[in-house]
Amino acid sequence: MTTNASRVLAHPSRDEIRVEGVLHALADPIRLRIVLQLAAAADEQACSHFDLPVSKSTTTHHFRVLRENGVITQFYRGTAKLSCVRTEDLDALFPGLLDSVLRGADLQARRLGGADASSVALSGTAAGRVEQP
Amino acid sequence: MTTNASRVLAHPSRDEIRVEGVLHALADPIRLRIVLQLAAAADEQACSHFDLPVSKSTTTHHFRVLRENGVITQFYRGTAKLSCVRTEDLDALFPGLLDSVLRGADLQARRLGGADASSVALSGTAAGRVEQP
DNA sequence: TCCATTGTACGAGAGTCGTCGTAGTTTTAT
DNA sequence: ATAAAACTACGACGACTCTCGTACAATGGA
Numbered sequence: 001m002t003t004n005a006s007r008v009l010a011h012p013s014r015d016e017i018r019v020e021g022v023l024h025a026l027a028d029p030i031r032l033r034i035v036l037q038l039a040a041a042a043d044e045q046a047c048s049h050f051d052l053p054v055s056k057s058t059t060t061h062h063f064r065v066l067r068e069n070g071v072i073t074q075f076y077r078g079t080a081k082l083s084c085v086r087t088e089d090l091d092a093l094f095p096g097l098l099d100s101v102l103r104g105a106d107l108q109a110r111r112l113g114g115a116d117a118s119s120v121a122l123s124g125t126a127a128g129r130v131e132q133p
Numbered sequence: 134m135t136t137n138a139s140r141v142l143a144h145p146s147r148d149e150i151r152v153e154g155v156l157h158a159l160a161d162p163i164r165l166r167i168v169l170q171l172a173a174a175a176d177e178q179a180c181s182h183f184d185l186p187v188s189k190s191t192t193t194h195h196f197r198v199l200r201e202n203g204v205i206t207q208f209y210r211g212t213a214k215l216s217c218v219r220t221e222d223l224d225a226l227f228p229g230l231l232d233s234v235l236r237g238a239d240l241q242a243r244r245l246g247g248a249d250a251s252s253v254a255l256s257g258t259a260a261g262r263v264e265q266p
Numbered sequence: 267t268c269c270a271t272t273g274t275a276c277g278a279g280a281g282t283c284g285t286c287g288t289a290g291t292t293t294t295a296t
Numbered sequence: 297a298t299a300a301a302a303c304t305a306c307g308a309c310g311a312c313t314c315t316c317g318t319a320c321a322a323t324g325g326a
Contacts, residue, residue, distance in 0.1 A: 019237045020161065023159050023165075024160035027157035032156075056303070057303090059303090062284085078294065079292070079293045079300095080303085094233060094234075096233035097237050100230040100233050101227075104226065161314085180272080181273085187314085189274095191314070193273065193274065198313095211322090212270095212323045213273085
């Protein structure tokens with residue numbers, strides 16, 4: 001089986017998403033980094049594709065915070081757990097919020113770290129590719 | 134004297150403001166409410182003009198968090214301490230972020246509470262007047 | 267001068283958060 | 297059947313957050 005019914009993840013419905021929750025979820029450097037990379041990658045990515053400076057359990061924790069606050073969707077495919085940003089829901093509820101946060105984080109990364117960036121910026125392949133024409 | 138040198142408050146410079154810090158400051162319902170009211174009021178307001186469901190010391194705490202994260206400026210005038218949003222700095226650093234957060238909070242308040250709103254919405258005079266043409 | 271107003275400092279308590287390691291589950295591949 | 301890969305659950309720890317009350321400081325007016 002590709003998607004097992006016993007492994008369904010709980011997500012808040014669109015109506016249950018709160019702006020405080022979204023802001024809280026995005027207020028952590030590691031989570032912001034995750035969302036930045038997720039948004040840059042267009043399609044879904046597995047948790048294991050992220051090179052984060054924390055342990056595996058902590059990574060799980062951060063992904064759960066993002067999911068429970070309505071920032072990302074997650075589903076299983078095989079042993080992997082794929083994630084993507086809930087762009088449509090967030091844009092409908094809080095127009096422009098996600099974009100300005102991502103853009104602000106990107107501007108800050110450029111401003112602070114230059115090329116390789118620092119705390120919030122991406123480390124891997126898709127580094128810093130947000131709204132860059 | 135109107136402004137006493139012994140009562141100067143420390144503010145982060147524009148360069149020291151971090152997007153994570155701003156998001157964290159705005160992620161609390163009470164602080165979001167403060168900023169919403171402050172933004173609606175155009176000019177500065179004293180802390181005592183806010184009718185918050187917490188004690189005086191807690192109010193002091195929340196205003197300090199907002200100031201230390203670069204969201205508001207504060208200065209003394211007589212016994213009062215006036216605050217206003219650092220709109221210019223925030224817009225320069227993170228274009229559109231403040232506006233979309235305030236607008237999102239306002240939309241949420243309408244959506245959830247109807248007229249009088251609930252957790253985040255304003256209680257007093259300037260209730261819900263954000264970007265409403 | 268004395269007092270009312272406004273806000274601060276400090277300490278404390280309850281709760282949440284970010285982090286970890288270890289042990290376990292689910293799936294896929296051999 | 298066995299092993300490897302990917303992720304989770306649980307308990308723990310320290311740090312931070314939100315809250316409060318009490319005691320204190322600065323200002324402005326009677």
